[in-house]
Amino acid sequence: MSRRTLLGAAAGVAAGAGILAATGSAHAEPVTARTPDFARGRPVVFRNATVVTGDPRIGTLPDSDVLVSGQTVRAVGRNLSAPHNAAVIDGRGSILIPGMVDTHRHMWQTVIRGLGAEWTIANYFSWIYQQWANFWRPEDLYASNLLSMAEAINAGVTTSLDWSQDLKNYEYAEAAAQGLIDSGGRARLAYGYxxxxxxxxxxxxxxxxxxxxxxxxTNQLVTLQLAWDGTGLPExxxxPERPAWEFAREHDLRVTLHSGVRNWKEDHQLQMLRDNGFLLPTNTYVHCGTMSDSSYRMIAESGGNVSIAAESELNAGQGYPPTGRIHGHHIPISLSSDTQVWWSADMFAAMRATLNADRGIDHLRAHAEDKTVVNNNLRTEDVFRFATQGGADALGLGGRLGSITPGKRADLVLVRADTPSMVPLINPVHQLVFHAQRGEVDTVMVDGRVMKHGGRLLGDGFARARRLAEASANHLRERIGERQWADAQNPGPYQVD
Structure with missing residues (x-):
């Protein structure tokens, strides 16, 4: 699929406007009584919301406003003055939060969503790595990324790292990049194979x-870095990976690595990086469940960070989510959803899974010693920060994203708090973590542009993403074959090797 074909498929999309954005294009949905005119360049003010800024200097502000002009948060406070032409979003009965950030998601697999709900990591390697990866065409990567970004934005995830590990050649890489760009969301293409x-x-x-x-x-909505599956083997x-690491450093590209996965590159990887001068503060280590404390100390001393995918780690078996141990070493943490072959791009679920796993193991260890945990270690405020500022920091964007701070980019999410699952609103962060669902996400703004409002994605982008994704799923099903398609959804009985 050539670049010309891709651009032709995207005809009707204004350059850089994003097919999910409300840009006033010919394809945009008509403005309703509940949908203000979000014309490009028009200021927006959120009024009377509970504003969880994520900025420790500002804190959480009840009945407050946030003014957005252009791409930027201009002011936060009560009864803000706003330009006469500002579009007003009523935040009463809602919580305004920073956009959430997913730092590790294999977006290219979204078109076979749910196929692997029963899988372990062994099943995943067997089906995806050893048999199916070559069945994806460039247009399937494009469709999958477009759909995955729509899902993320719908769920209040304003920035997603596409851990894109099937980029066979330039044509595939360009297709993956174009899907992210055309979505209109903020993304990081982590180029991998x-x-x-x-x-x-x-x-x-x-x-x-x-x-x-x-x-x-580097000042665009979609940016680039590198991704690979670890470094070296003991034998x-x-x-041998030195040229790749040198390239990353010379081209100012961050690297994200699968690390600390059971029976595969556990501590050796960190030792190799340290010994060769590539244990860098810009590295993100994904999973890290089977590392020793010496490896955690190396990461901490280097300034690197860890991405926890608790739903994945608990279900697939890479290693138990090490959040408490990582946190204890003061290593920066972000959260991720891994792949939609199993799970959703839902950071509310990721926050809960992270807390559940960490508190569960604390109780289990205490009970094994005939003791009782009196006070929990990991808190809701911690995982909320992991999902917002922690993710922005991991991507090197912490000075621009991650909190509702004047001067930062306007990536904002309005979450309804007047629903049966959120009333009464007593502690916003507690309830965001344990009670909120994707269905409560009312409004999503990315870089100052409203992408979702009134609970609906604006524009016709999702309809197009759905058509393309369904076509790709049909293609992959045909290539995989009906027998394997069925067998993969219901692997054999419980087995331990």
């Missing part, structure tokens, strides 16, 4: 070309 060692593909010229042609600016001599 899990079917060859990184030093073979990072320096082939495709990454440099993509950076030059599509990601020459391998030397450090």
């Amino acid at each position: 899990s079917f060859a060692p990184p030093h073979e593909w990072v320096t082939s010229g495709d990454v440099a070309r993509l950076q030059r042609e599509r990601f020459s600016s 391998e001599p030397g450090f």
